Amino acid sequence: MKKCTLIGTGLIGNFYTMALHGQRNRDKIVGVCSRRISKAEEFARQWDIPFYTDDMDEAINHPESEVVIVALPNNLHKEVILKAIDAGKGVLCTKPLAMNGQEALELLQAAEKAGVFHGYLEDLVYTPKTLKSVAAAKEGALGRILWARSREAHPGPHSDWFWDPKQSGGGAIIDLGCHCIEISRNYIGKDIRPVEVMCWLDTQVKPIDAEDHALGWVKYANGAIGQFEVSWNYRGGMDLRDEVSGTEGTLRLDHFLRTGFEMYTSGNQDAYIAEKAESEEGWLFPVGDEVHELGYTNMFTDMFNAMESGKQPTESFYDGYVVNCIMDACYRSAKSGTWEPVELSDWRGRDDVTKDHGYIDFDDEFYLIKKERLPDGKKKVILKHKSTGDLSEKVVE
Numbered sequence: 001m002k003k004c005t006l007i008g009t010g011l012i013g014n015f016y017t018m019a020l021h022g023q024r025n026r027d028k029i030v031g032v033c034s035r036r037i038s039k040a041e042e043f044a045r046q047w048d049i050p051f052y053t054d055d056m057d058e059a060i061n062h063p064e065s066e067v068v069i070v071a072l073p074n075n076l077h078k079e080v081i082l083k084a085i086d087a088g089k090g091v092l093c094t095k096p097l098a099m100n101g102q103e104a105l106e107l108l109q110a111a112e113k114a115g116v117f118h119g120y121l122e123d124l125v126y127t128p129k130t131l132k133s134v135a136a137a138k139e140g141a142l143g144r145i146l147w148a149r150s151r152e153a154h155p156g157p158h159s160d161w162f163w164d165p166k167q168s169g170g171g172a173i174i175d176l177g178c179h180c181i182e183i184s185r186n187y188i189g190k191d192i193r194p195v196e197v198m199c200w201l202d203t204q205v206k207p208i209d210a211e212d213h214a215l216g217w218v219k220y221a222n223g224a225i226g227q228f229e230v231s232w233n234y235r236g237g238m239d240l241r242d243e244v245s246g247t248e249g250t251l252r253l254d255h256f257l258r259t260g261f262e263m264y265t266s267g268n269q270d271a272y273i274a275e276k277a278e279s280e281e282g283w284l285f286p287v288g289d290e291v292h293e294l295g296y297t298n299m300f301t302d303m304f305n306a307m308e309s310g311k312q313p314t315e316s317f318y319d320g321y322v323v324n325c326i327m328d329a330c331y332r333s334a335k336s337g338t339w340e341p342v343e344l345s346d347w348r349g350r351d352d353v354t355k356d357h358g359y360i361d362f363d364d365e366f367y368l369i370k371k372e373r374l375p376d377g378k379k380k381v382i383l384k385h386k387s388t389g390d391l392s393e394k395v396v397e
Ligand SMILES: NC(=O)c1ccc[n+]([C@@H]2O[C@H](COP(=O)([O-])OP(=O)(O)OC[C@H]3O[C@@H](n4cnc5c(N)ncnc54)[C@H](O)[C@@H]3O)[C@@H](O)[C@H]2O)c1
Pocket: 008, 009, 010, 011, 012, 013, 034, 035, 036, 071, 072, 073, 074, 076, 094, 095, 096, 121, 122, 123, 158, 159, 175
């Protein structure tokens, strides 16, 4: 059993507590800190948490707690993480780890220097569908991964601070792109270096000083491309989708809308449907077990298993740091209009990877470009001569 202190009682603090205190879970939140003592008390009563306070230091240093969970606005992560490290506690931080790559590096270095456990709470790489898909990809089901595309789009965040880049560090990229980038890294390989980035962003709708929509491409050292599509202007709920393709296969995942659960109602009800659902009547897309399907339960299981066995979790501060550096490159690219390098002063993956063409031999003389059975039933191959480079086609069988 792990005993945790939760700092922040907003949307994500609530999801984390539902994951930890739901079902018959063993790991518990033993103390909670909120800005307002009345909110802390209400939250503690709701979730049967024995200790509550509005004093962050008191919460972090509470003798019962071993782990501090950071669930605060992005500009406050650093302060809390450093306090938790100073107190010698393990620390789990929500996404994004930091406001930028430099700040993320400071936090990573501080945690490692102190030797405390650190985890990056990137829930979307822990959804049941993602875990199974990443495992299949690692087993080779898709062959060499060429393209990992991830989308998170919804009608915009639920609290004022997200919309203020001074508190959030940016717009839809820092809020949603961080998920998509890390999902792609998990498929492409976290040991494969993200080399450069091209990004478009715009403020299409909202009166804010940050992007409300962005698209980006992250090029990896092995030639794979990670693509993210994020928006705060998307209507119709929260669209969480991934598509991955490789030389031997393809995956498509719908995590939230169109998961096979559809409900029609005239509106004769007053109940929560799903995060960021825009409507409470008509055809709706509820989510069965939202906490599980968004990855929170598997995420905490991985964190605490790793902690107990003295290992690193699947997602550590190092991953949060890499994601922050990729996002920094996105903002630079959107400004410069060109590919921008991903600046990783601390790279721990492979450096021996180059783009692998992986041509397929048809025979000693030819490469196979394509094989296809045509509507007349015949099978045709398209070939390239290995020395002359000439292209040809022939019917086989
Ligand atoms: N899927 C996910 O992993 C996911 C989803 C949503 C949010 N988040 C992240 O979680 C963090 C919090 O987001 P949220 O959606 O819970 O926001 P929120 O606005 O719902 O909640 C923020 C909480 O922080 C508290 N707070 C704000 N300023 C404070 C201060 N100065 N001192 C102490 N407490 C303060 C607020 O009272 C509130 O309890 C952000 O970093 C966000 O990016 C992650």
